[in-house]
Amino acid sequence: MNGLFISLEGPEGSGKSTHAKQLIQKLEEYGYEVVSVREPGGTATGEAIRNILQHDSTGEEIHIETEALLFAACRAQLAQSVIKPALAAGKCVIADRFIDSAIAYQGYGRELAIETVIKINQFAVDGTMPDLTLLLDITVDAGFNRIMERNKNTGKKLDRMELAGKDFHEKVRNGYLEIAKLNPDRIKIIDSYRDMEAVSNDIWDTVKSLLAKQTV
Ligand code: TMP
Numbered sequence: 187m188n189g190l191f192i193s194l195e196g197p198e199g200s201g202k203s204t205h206a207k208q209l210i211q212k213l214e215e216y217g218y219e220v221v222s223v224r225e226p227g228g229t230a231t232g233e234a235i236r237n238i239l240q241h242d243s244t245g246e247e248i249h250i251e252t253e254a255l256l257f258a259a260c261r262a263q264l265a266q267s268v269i270k271p272a273l274a275a276g277k278c279v280i281a282d283r284f285i286d287s288a289i290a291y292q293g294y295g296r297e298l299a300i301e302t303v304i305k306i307n308q309f310a311v312d313g314t315m316p317d318l319t320l321l322l323d324i325t326v327d328a329g330f331n332r333i334m335e336r337n338k339n340t341g342k343k344l345d346r347m348e349l350a351g352k353d354f355h356e357k358v359r360n361g362y363l364e365i366a367k368l369n370p371d372r373i374k375i376i377d378s379y380r381d382m383e384a385v386s387n388d389i390w391d392t393v394k395s396l397l398a399k400q401t402v
Contacts, residue, residue: 189273190218190400191314192393193284196322197359198348199329199336200378201385205322206282208386209393213278221272225283226260229267235260240345248346254292254303261285262310269314285311286319286365286373291347294361295354318396320389321366322378326355 192209194202203224210220226236235256237243248256261284272279285307293303324332333348366373374392378385 189275189277189279190396191269191273191279191281191316191318192396193281193286193316193319194322195283195286195290195319195362195373196378197290197324197326197329197355197362199332200322200324201332201382202322203282204382205320205378205386205389206280209389210280212390213280213393218278219276220278220280221268223264223268223279223281225264225281225287226257228260228264231263232260240347242346250292250296250298253296254288254298254306257288257292258306258310261288261307262312265311265314270312273314281316284316284319286321286362289365290358290361294364295350295358297357316372317400318393319369319373320392321362321373321375322385323359323363323375324378326352326359328379330355 194206194209196202206222206224210222213220225232226239227233239248239253239256239260242248269279269281288303288307289300292298293300330348330352333344337343363375366375376385376388376392
């Protein structure tokens with residue numbers, strides 16, 4: 187039996203992580219066995235790589251090619267050790283970011299050749315692709331306002347990627363919208379600049395219609 191794989195994507199401050207948690211809770215209430223993963227990370231190797239990527243822990247400049255390969259390495263580890271076995275066991279996998287983050291951030295954002303980013307990542311995921319991707323869309327300004335608000339309350343600081351500048355993040359957001367246009371069957375755009383309940387209901391309606399078509 188094959189499980190169900192759903193990824194959540196979006197620019198900074200789009201609310202992916204909050205909505206991923208709510209979606210997991212709803213699926214569990216409905217009796218689904220859910221495995222939740224986040225990228226970069228989700229495995230011991232992946233979390234070690236996350237630390238390098240997010241916090242500049244080496245103190246060394248990370249080249250954009252290195253960055254692309256590190257994100258892809260993280261993804262390969264996660265796909266092989268967590269996602270594939272969970273799907274093979276018929277579970278529902280919810281991923282906070284997956285392959286589209288690489289195409290949006292390293293391809294469109296960093297301006298590496300899109301075809302190369304796709305090839306590296308196809309190698310990394312080895313055929314493991316989401317059945318559904320929820321793209322939580324928000325403008326760069328609105329997303330960063332949310333992040334600043336969150337950081338004020340938690341004392342968190344902007345990480346290496348968040349500090350990449352507004353132009354970069356505009357390219358990422360536009361990249362996501364382009365990827366969605368190219369993959370209309372898999373990617374559903376959700377307007378995330380609304381109150382939490384409206385976004386959450388939209389997500390649940392989309393997931394329910396997928397569940398109706400599949401038996402997990
Ligand atoms: P987040 O999990 O807090 O959103 O942080 C992940 C950061 O890493 C975010 O800025 C997006 C970035 N990222 C990439 O640039 N490429 C990738 O492939 C992934 C998974 C994340």
